[in-house]
Amino acid sequence: MTISDLLHLLLGRLSWDALPFWSAIQDPTLSNIVNAVIATGAAGLVVIGAIVLPLIITWYGKWRVLWSEWLTSVDHKRIGIMYIVLALVMLSRAVIEAVLMRSQQAFGLGGGFLSPEHFSQLFTTHGSIMIFFMAMPFLTGLINYVVPLQIGARDMSFPVMNSISLGLTAAGAGLVMISLVLEKFSTGGWSGYPPYTEMAFNPGVGPDYWIWAVTLSSIGTTMTGINFAVTIYKERAPGIHLFRMPLFCWTALCTSIIMIFAMPPLTVATLMLALDRYLDFHFFTNDLGGNLMNYVNLFWLFGHPEVYLVVLPAFGVYSEVFSTFSAKRLYGYKSLVYATMAIAVISFTVWLHHFFTMGQSANINAVFGIATMLIGIPTGVKIYDWMLTMFRGRVRFTVPMLYALAFVMLFVIGGLTGMILANPTIDYQVHNTLFLVAHFHNVLIPGTLFGMLAGYHFWFPKAFGFRLDERWGRIACACWAVGFMLAFFPLYGLGLLGMPRRTVAYFEPAYLPFTLVALAGAGLVLCALGSLIVQLWVSIRKREENRVYAGDPWNGRTLEWATSAPPPEWNFPVLPEVSDRDPFAVAKESGRAYQAAGGYEDITLPRNSAMGMIICIAGASMAFGLVWYMWWLAIFGALVIIGAVIARSFIRGTTRIISAREVEETHRRWLQAVADVRPASRDDELEPANHGLAEASA
Amino acid sequence: MSAEARKHPGINLGTAHAEAHDAAEVVVFGFWVFLMSDLVLFGLLFATYVVMLGATAGGPGPKELFDIKSAGTETFILLTSSFTFGMASLALKYGRHPLRLQFWLAVTLILGLIFLGFEIHDFIAMFERNAGPSRSGFLSAFFALVPTHGLHVTAGSIWIAVMMVQVVVFGVDTPVKTRILRLGLFWHFLDIVWVGIFSVVYLAGLAR
Numbered sequence: 001m002t003i004s005d006l007l008h009l010l011l012g013r014l015s016w017d018a019l020p021f022w023s024a025i026q027d028p029t030l031s032n033i034v035n036a037v038i039a040t041g042a043a044g045l046v047v048i049g050a051i052v053l054p055l056i057i058t059w060y061g062k063w064r065v066l067w068s069e070w071l072t073s074v075d076h077k078r079i080g081i082m083y084i085v086l087a088l089v090m091l092s093r094a095v096i097e098a099v100l101m102r103s104q105q106a107f108g109l110g111g112g113f114l115s116p117e118h119f120s121q122l123f124t125t126h127g128s129i130m131i132f133f134m135a136m137p138f139l140t141g142l143i144n145y146v147v148p149l150q151i152g153a154r155d156m157s158f159p160v161m162n163s164i165s166l167g168l169t170a171a172g173a174g175l176v177m178i179s180l181v182l183e184k185f186s187t188g189g190w191s192g193y194p195p196y197t198e199m200a201f202n203p204g205v206g207p208d209y210w211i212w213a214v215t216l217s218s219i220g221t222t223m224t225g226i227n228f229a230v231t232i233y234k235e236r237a238p239g240i241h242l243f244r245m246p247l248f249c250w251t252a253l254c255t256s257i258i259m260i261f262a263m264p265p266l267t268v269a270t271l272m273l274a275l276d277r278y279l280d281f282h283f284f285t286n287d288l289g290g291n292l293m294n295y296v297n298l299f300w301l302f303g304h305p306e307v308y309l310v311v312l313p314a315f316g317v318y319s320e321v322f323s324t325f326s327a328k329r330l331y332g333y334k335s336l337v338y339a340t341m342a343i344a345v346i347s348f349t350v351w352l353h354h355f356f357t358m359g360q361s362a363n364i365n366a367v368f369g370i371a372t373m374l375i376g377i378p379t380g381v382k383i384y385d386w387m388l389t390m391f392r393g394r395v396r397f398t399v400p401m402l403y404a405l406a407f408v409m410l411f412v413i414g415g416l417t418g419m420i421l422a423n424p425t426i427d428y429q430v431h432n433t434l435f436l437v438a439h440f441h442n443v444l445i446p447g448t449l450f451g452m453l454a455g456y457h458f459w460f461p462k463a464f465g466f467r468l469d470e471r472w473g474r475i476a477c478a479c480w481a482v483g484f485m486l487a488f489f490p491l492y493g494l495g496l497l498g499m500p501r502r503t504v505a506y507f508e509p510a511y512l513p514f515t516l517v518a519l520a521g522a523g524l525v526l527c528a529l530g531s532l533i534v535q536l537w538v539s540i541r542k543r544e545e546n547r548v549y550a551g552d553p554w555n556g557r558t559l560e561w562a563t564s565a566p567p568p569e570w571n572f573p574v575l576p577e578v579s580d581r582d583p584f585a586v587a588k589e590s591g592r593a594y595q596a597a598g599g600y601e602d603i604t605l606p607r608n609s610a611m612g613m614i615i616c617i618a619g620a621s622m623a624f625g626l627v628w629y630m631w632w633l634a635i636f637g638a639l640v641i642i643g644a645v646i647a648r649s650f651i652r653g654t655t656r657i658i659s660a661r662e663v664e665e666t667h668r669r670w671l672q673a674v675a676d677v678r679p680a681s682r683d684d685e686l687e688p689a690n691h692g693l694a695e696a697s698a
Numbered sequence: 699m700s701a702e703a704r705k706h707p708g709i710n711l712g713t714a715h716a717e718a719h720d721a722a723e724v725v726v727f728g729f730w731v732f733l734m735s736d737l738v739l740f741g742l743l744f745a746t747y748v749v750m751l752g753a754t755a756g757g758p759g760p761k762e763l764f765d766i767k768s769a770g771t772e773t774f775i776l777l778t779s780s781f782t783f784g785m786a787s788l789a790l791k792y793g794r795h796p797l798r799l800q801f802w803l804a805v806t807l808i809l810g811l812i813f814l815g816f817e818i819h820d821f822i823a824m825f826e827r828n829a830g831p832s833r834s835g836f837l838s839a840f841f842a843l844v845p846t847h848g849l850h851v852t853a854g855s856i857w858i859a860v861m862m863v864q865v866v867v868f869g870v871d872t873p874v875k876t877r878i879l880r881l882g883l884f885w886h887f888l889d890i891v892w893v894g895i896f897s898v899v900y901l902a903g904l905a906r
Binding site: 158279290 | 723724727728731732734735736738739742743746749750753754755757831832833834835836837838839841842856860864867868873877
């Protein structure tokens with residue numbers, strides 16, 4: 001065996017070509033150099049991050065804390081926070097990619113500075129990241145943190161599986177990050193349509209990166225869905241029957257049901273594509289009986305429910321925000337529940353509207369067009385319910401509320417353009433143009449992203465014990481809202497002018513003014529991202545004056561506010577008994593809040609487990625091995641996963657006991673702190689005077 | 699039946715197993731939910747198979763490839779293994795000697811392995827006739843659906859073996875009980891999927 005054989009066995013098809021600057025060294029044209037500088041800069045950030053972060057952790061000696069209190073923790077609250085950290089990191093990358101794409105199109109009259117391949121990678125990673133590694137982890141993180149607290153549970157039903165789900169999602173995200181250094185990622189768009197992504201047209205590693213990143217995250221998400229659904233069905237505290245759950249729990253339940261049913265089609269589609277590429281199957285190839293329509297149907301059988309999967313939890317956040325900051329019971333609770341359920345069910349009947357133009361009969365298109373329009377009805381119901389929740393309430397314009405208001409106004413516009421697109425005859429004119437891009441950003445940014453950010457501001461004080469800086473929060477919110485409008489409203493115009501989506505360059509001067517305005521919007525969105533980072537920095541520095549240990553900074557209505565901030569690991573010293581929909585609001589009104597329990601008992605909690613990390617690393621290794629044809633690594637990763645699962649099943653004593661004394665001491669310390677602080681009026685809500693104890697409302 | 703006794707439907711442990719019976723409430727429900735998700739996966743593979751029935755690209759179709767005798771034998775073996783697993787469940791529920799449980803688990807495992815042997819034999823025969831998955835879209839769909847079931851049976855067989863070791867190591871304690879309950883659901887689920895495969899792939903394929 002020669003050295004090169006050995007290297008080939010060891011490294012598969014990995015070679016110097018994979019480095020982002022290699023082609024520019026080989027062929028130093030101006031365009032190649034520009035693209036290489038951008039790509040190398042991005043890769044450099046990843047490498048620097050991968051070197052600096054461990055150094056910082058070592059410098060502060062935090063490895064043990066990181067390992068034992070975070071990475072191996074199975075506490076739903078910590079897992080939730082880790083999900084959101086992942087989402088924010090990936091959000092930063094995807095926003096920067098968006099700004100690059102807007103810049104390219106602003107300078108794209110007759111050329112621009114990015115190569116078509118570079119541009120294609122950008123829109124593929126931007127879409128894939130925003131859906132799979134920003135929106136999904138963000139909502140999963142919020143649900144993880146909040147739902148067990150809202151239903152009075154101690155943890156998820158399957159805490160270790162929760163950690164494994166996080167591990168799989170992180171492994172997928174890691175793979176997308178690695179693809180910046182060892183190029184190239186897929187150029188096939190976030191939907192990865194074959195036959196373009198088949199071996200015949202795309203023999204490189206790109207589609208394989210995409211396939212395995214998405215597959216890892218989709219398997220993790222299926223497990224998350226099972227975990228959430230079982231938790232919500234089985235772990236509710238006494239008295240919380242389904243119609244006493246906060247609306248966020250309802251949306252979490254519907255989202256998890258969608259996860260359970262809609263993730264398998266994605267897994268099937270990506271694995272079939274993998275079979276085509278690796279083992280010469282013929283599902284979606286052009287020859288030997290393959291049929292791309294099977295892929296398109298499978299993908300959107302996942303893809304459309306996915307849209308509601310990412311928007312429903314945001315609807316839940318808005319429901320909590322409107323109710324809390326209007327100091328009113330949620331208006332039309334039952335109609336909101338039924339509307340949520342209706343959306344979840346109808347979401348499975350509309351997938352065909354993603355490909356009206358792909359050859360089915362007009363009658364079939366009509367059926368799916370009408371089904372699509374039907375979704376507007378329950379969504380409209382929700383908008384009215386939220387507006388009526390504010391009606392005659394004592395509305396406070398805090399940051400979450402500002403996001404919610406921006407959402408209501410902007411989302412309606414996005415919904416209306418959705419109604420336009422639902423009509424197959426109109427769809428034929430504007431499909432595959434920027435009109436579509438404008439539409440789905442118009443629903444996903446105000447819908448999902450604003451909702452997630454509202455939830456982040458709303459529950460941050462609960463998770464960390466201090467409020468986020470209000471001023472920078474407002475600046476960020478204004479930049480997001482205005483930036484979004486400037487960036488995407490011109491795209492409606494461009495779409496109507498006939499500019500196709502994913503266009504790297506164009507020769508029509510009439511497009512130019514629109515693309516320039518859109519670039520300005522993208523710049524503002526970048527400012528919004530920067531403001532969020534500054535806000536976090538400022539808030540951490542000023543944390544002492546914004547402490548809310550008493551746990552109720554917003555005069556909250558539901559159970560999560562009835563604990564300290566941050567809550568103890570076991571959430572509640574004694575499981576609450578609930579007899580109302582807004583249990584904490586009722587308890588405060590009747591003076592039953594903040595009371596010591598009659599008797600404390602030992603609490604059983606799950607022990608930490610390294611399973612999540614093992615499966616994260618093994619899963620990422622397996623996927624990386626498959627991408628680069630390092631078969632030994634792929635087999636090794638698979639064996640580690642199987643071995644770890646079997647070994648885990650032989651471990652007994654997976655729980656530990658928190659003594660009744662510790663529970664009581666912790667609870668009494670908190671009650672004492674509550675007794676010591678002055679209640680804050682709602683006028684002082686945003687002042688340092690707000691210590692997390694609300695003045696009894698008149 | 700009291701509410702306690704019928705905590706979760708189908709295979710259960712009964713109130714005699716107080717702690718395990720309670721623990722099963724959550725984990726068995728969770729497993730049912732997982733099976734629903736897995737069923738969606740199989741449903742999609744079935745749908746793909748049916749859609750691609752005609753995509754033989756001039757290659758062999760169901761009539762030329764399938765052998766009703768072999769498929770019938772496989773069906774008989776797998777259905778019998780479901781019965782023997784049922785006997786294992788009864789041995790567990792009525793707290794007989796662990797050896798009886800082990801015996802029925804072993805019989806089920808052996809039947810599962812025989813099934814896999816027959817299946818692999820069939821696949822090899824198909825490959826020898828140049829009817830592997832690369833031949834046509836139809837065969838790709840076949841080799842997605844049927845071996846996925848086979849992979850599930852393989853996983854189930856490993857699971858049975860692991861549980862037999864756990865019965866030896868830990869005795870029949872609460873985690874072992876609830877795991878055998880879930881394993882039972884999994885095994886019967888695979889049986890049901892196979893009935894679908896036998897009907898849709900083999901019977902319908904040969905009757906066309």
